[in-house]
Amino acid sequence: MTGRTSHETPVGSIAAVPGPLHRQRPVYWYAGLAALGLGLTFWTIARWLIVGGPHHFSTGPDPEPTYAKVAVRVYESLYLVLLLWSLRLAVRTSRRAGRLSFEAMLFLSVPTMLWMDACYNYLRPGYFNNSYFIHVRSWGDQIPGWQNPTNGQPFPLILTIGYSALVPVMAFMVRGIMRWLKRHRPHTGNAGLILFAALTTGLIDLVLEGAMIRLQISAYPGAVHALSLWGGEPFQIPLYLLLIGELWFLPAGLLYYYVGDDGLSPVERGIPDSVPARLKALLRWLAVSGYLQGTFVIYFALQVLVTQFGGPIPDYPSYMLNR
Numbered sequence: 241m242t243g244r245t246s247h248e249t250p251v252g253s254i255a256a257v258p259g260p261l262h263r264q265r266p267v268y269w270y271a272g273l274a275a276l277g278l279g280l281t282f283w284t285i286a287r288w289l290i291v292g293g294p295h296h297f298s299t300g301p302d303p304e305p306t307y308a309k310v311a312v313r314v315y316e317s318l319y320l321v322l323l324l325w326s327l328r329l330a331v332r333t334s335r336r337a338g339r340l341s342f343e344a345m346l347f348l349s350v351p352t353m354l355w356m357d358a359c360y361n362y363l364r365p366g367y368f369n370n371s372y373f374i375h376v377r378s379w380g381d382q383i384p385g386w387q388n389p390t391n392g393q394p395f396p397l398i399l400t401i402g403y404s405a406l407v408p409v410m411a412f413m414v415r416g417i418m419r420w421l422k423r424h425r426p427h428t429g430n431a432g433l434i435l436f437a438a439l440t441t442g443l444i445d446l447v448l449e450g451a452m453i454r455l456q457i458s459a460y461p462g463a464v465h466a467l468s469l470w471g472g473e474p475f476q477i478p479l480y481l482l483l484i485g486e487l488w489f490l491p492a493g494l495l496y497y498y499v500g501d502d503g504l505s506p507v508e509r510g511i512p513d514s515v516p517a518r519l520k521a522l523l524r525w526l527a528v529s530g531y532l533q534g535t536f537v538i539y540f541a542l543q544v545l546v547t548q549f550g551g552p553i554p555d556y557p558s559y560m561l562n563r
Contacts (some may be wrong), residue, residue, distance in 0.1 A: 265510035267527045274352065274530030280384070281355045287382040294376030297394050300558020304372060304456075308559075311455040312372045316398045323405035330408070340521050342499050342528075345508070346411060346492060349529040350403040355379065356533075357399060359540040363387045366462040366547040368560045369394050407489050414441055414493020433497075438490055445485040450477045459560055462550035474554040484542050491535035495528070507531045 326347055333341035340348075358380030360367035365388065369375070373396035380386060380393065396402075417440050418433045428436075452458050453475050463478040465471030495505045502509075508524045515523070 266507055267510045267523060270507050270528075270530035270534070271523055271526035272530065273534055274526040277352060277530065277533040281352065283384070284355050284379055284382045288379035291382065292377075296375065297371045297377070299371050300561065302557035302559060304370075304557070304559045308370060308456040309372055311452075311457050312370055315452070315457055316374065316396070319398045319402045319405045322409050323401050326405055326408040329412070337503050339503075339517070340524070342496065342503060342505050342508070343408065345505075345525055345528045346408050346496070347404050348525055349532055350407040350492070351400075352529040353532055353536045354400065354403055355383070356536050356540055358383060358393070358395065360543055360547075361388045361390075361393055362540070362544050364462055364547060364550075365390060365393075365553055366460065366543060366550070367393075368459040368461055368556065369396055370457055371559050371561075373398065407492050410441070410489035411492040411496045413444075414490060415496040417441065418493075418497045434494065437493065438486060439482075441486040441490060441493070442482040446477075446479070446481045449481055449485060453477050456560065459556065461553040461556065462547035464546065464549050465551040472551060472554060474556050474560070476554070478546075480546065484539070484546070487539040487542065488536065492532060495531065 330341065330344035330347040333343040358378045361378075361380055362383070362385075371394040373394060375394035375396050378393040378395040380388070414437050417437045421428055421433055421436050425432075449458075450469070453460065454477070456475060459475055460468075460478050461474075463471070463476050464480070465476065467480050468476040468478045470476045495507065499505050500509075504524075505528065507527045507530075511520050511523050
């Protein structure tokens, strides 16, 4: 007989998946990685609060140029605008899907990476923020294994919402670039799509970072002088940002591009239908969070490694110093 017997299981049902494959679904591995990252987050922030927590720095004795102050406030305002756009996208797509959409998962997941932002300065000063930002003292020296003795870098409060504001926007851009190339060059393979998106967004990131540096919003004190524009000067622009600068948002964009017709990204699939809806949403959030945290670890590992080959730190005005 060719008909289905009463003992056959429909293809695609959870019972049709062999036991070993069922136990090794990536969604659970990524969720576990997220749980580890969240544990480190709570440990770091708790220690930071115990030893004194947030407090404000002055800009110091050096006068700050008016254009730099204006640039900082424009930067903060732009983040608020992007936050509203990202929130609107998350809400609109979730209503259309009748559940939390991938856009919403991305919006809710990226804040879990926030604690790692201080890792620019993990071994030596690698990144400065202008202390004219509305800010708090960084929690960097409470991260396990911290080696940099000069912690105290002002951490802009705008970044506490900035990750949810900017990462979805940049992921949307990455997906758009890949779709554009696929539409005009339909025979382009996955490797070509990813390479094109990486180089394109790397160039965009280099231009944006370069503008921020020259406007004295931020600085890369540990940059490799020979691989930077104005190398050795306070506001040098590392050219290798073209290759690694986009890694903080490119993985999110790739995940967005590969969202399927079911509305799920590759890391969200594999949760049994028998799992309650709220638990399923929690697992999806953990999976996306774990994926993003894992890629962020790689990004910061590269940044910290490159900083070890940087030249002497230039002299900076007081409002840019890593305190």
